[in-house]
Amino acid sequence: QVQLQESGPGLVKPSQTLSLTCTVSGGSISSGTYFWSWIRQPAGKGLEWIGRVSTSGSINYNPSLKSRVTISVDTSKNQFSLNLSSVTAADTAVYYCAREPRPGGAALGAFDIWGQGTMVTVSS
Amino acid sequence: EIVLTQSPGTLSLSPGERATLSCRASQSVSSSYLAWYQQKPGQAPRLLIYGASSRATGIPDRFSGSGSGTDFTLTITRLEPEDFAVYYCQQYGSSLYTFGQGTKLEIK
Numbered sequence: 284q285v286q287l288q289e290s291g292p293g294l295v296k297p298s299q300t301l302s303l304t305c306t307v308s309g310g311s312i313s314s315g316t317y318f319w320s321w322i323r324q325p326a327g328k329g330l331e332w333i334g335r336v337s338t339s340g341s342i343n344y345n346p347s348l349k350s351r352v353t354i355s356v357d358t359s360k361n362q363f364s365l366n367l368s369s370v371t372a373a374d375t376a377v378y379y380c381a382r383e384p385r386p387g388g389a390a391l392g393a394f395d396i397w398g399q400g401t402m403v404t405v406s407s
Numbered sequence: 408e409i410v411l412t413q414s415p416g417t418l419s420l421s422p423g424e425r426a427t428l429s430c431r432a433s434q435s436v437s438s439s440y441l442a443w444y445q446q447k448p449g450q451a452p453r454l455l456i457y458g459a460s461s462r463a464t465g466i467p468d469r470f471s472g473s474g475s476g477t478d479f480t481l482t483i484t485r486l487e488p489e490d491f492a493v494y495y496c497q498q499y500g501s502s503l504y505t506f507g508q509g510t511k512l513e514i515k
Binding site for chain 1: 408437439440441442444450451452453454457458463464495497498499502503504505506507508509
């Protein structure tokens, strides 16, 4: 049973870089064909997709965040990571990592496994 | 960017009743790429439906999805107490995913 677990600082100062890691357990991040995404949710609000990565090197970002986001994958650690630079209070949210299957190589278009989420607050 | 608008914002029903949730897109969405999620307080979203009408693994058959183009529907027949939650639709296209604002299904 594949599980995802987010980790990282719960408090980040304005203008600094938010860094989170998602650890995949119960399976190899390199096995099968998947996209690995980051999604966030401000308190009491809806969901916003941040970006995705695959172990084959494909990376896509939400255009609204693209200038500040970097997502990378470390297959040796079975992890993928999110860096979001120049954060403001508007970046305060619960951050989720999620898996998207790619049957036959094409995106399923839906996220079948999610981490439990980690709350990140941007404040001085 | 495709904007998804869900209605109603809040739906008040009783256990045993039928729930119909709507998701309307600002432009046509491929039916292959429309999904529905359930989210309970303090939990991550749970995939219910993908490809507009395919149930995810372990999802009861009282949940069904339908629709095409710009109008999609999630139907829950015979509401169970555990079904009261927030529901989100989500679309994928041009390497971008967007979500609706959610419908809260509450106990009447």
